[in-house]
Amino acid sequence: MDIKVNKRQGQLLSETIAQWQQQHLIDDQQAQQLRQSYHVITFDWKLLAVYSFWIAIACFILSVILLVADDYLIALISRIINTPASVLTLLSTILAGLLFFFGVRRRQRHPEKTVSNEAMFFFGVLITAVTSGFLSHTTLALHWRESIFILIPTIAYTVIGLQLRSVLVWLFALFGVGLWVLTETSYLAQDHFLFWGMNIPLRFIFVGILIVGLSTIFKPHSRFYFAKEATLFVGLIYFFTALWMLTIFGNYDSLRAWSHVKQIELWGWSVAMLFITIGAIFYGIKNNNALIRAFGIIFLLLCLYSRYFEYFWDTLHKALFFAILALSFWGIGSRAEKIWQLGSKN
8 A cells, every 4th residue: 555645754754664674673675665655745735735725715704704794785685686584594594504415425425535525514604604694684683682693603513513523614613602702791791891800811711721621521432533633722722812912911901991001010921821831832742742732832932022022122132032032942952851861761
């Protein structure tokens, strides 16, 4: 069987086989057979396909957001079609169901086309969002608050994503949860900007924690294990982005109140983020979790750079600041190297 690998994977396999050969774990004939068992592709067409589909989906998302957000456009479409909003809601619901149905059929016929199969489900997601937009113009839902029209498609994405085991649809469900929390808590807070004493970034700290906790429920060999990494990814985005925003804005209820606060007064959030990101890096290294490790590294650097621009831009020379960072990370790297060397001797 000829396995296709990219250049980085091919280099790793080649070095591993060479090391096994030097250690006499395999002979020359076995090494040659292993080298012939894979093929290095010069261009990663699968990665291009993934990027292309994601760009197309992002453009569709922007199109839908602009469509649903424009009440005039929705009303204009209704007048052009000359059909009541209730009928349009029913028709778009049926169309969304058919799109998901044909997406499943296509996946059954062409299971190897994983990227395009997932992208096909997006059209069902798109029409579901449009359905919610039409529903908001019906007589029945005319006085419902906005968060309900986000909750309805979010529930639909949750059920459909889990039933069809679609990572794409499940991602929309998780992002829908965040958008619903934002609109619902903002409505309940009214003009006070604080919900239970929390501004928007602090609320999303808890949203992120809950979603990360949800990812731990999906165990190996479970039917829903496919959603584990996507759930962890979205939870980490919510959590770390909200934590970073807290280091800048704090838990203040308005921009006016925040504008009278010196950034040095928010040092507690910065210290908390520093310890949390370093903890995430060590946890990711210890448990071989590349996703958590990557988030820790990215947001640690983001935290350091943000503090530099806040505290030291006008007082500390740029070269000196980065020299201090370099020495700090050199010390961490040296310590880690010693620990690794001690572990390799045992």
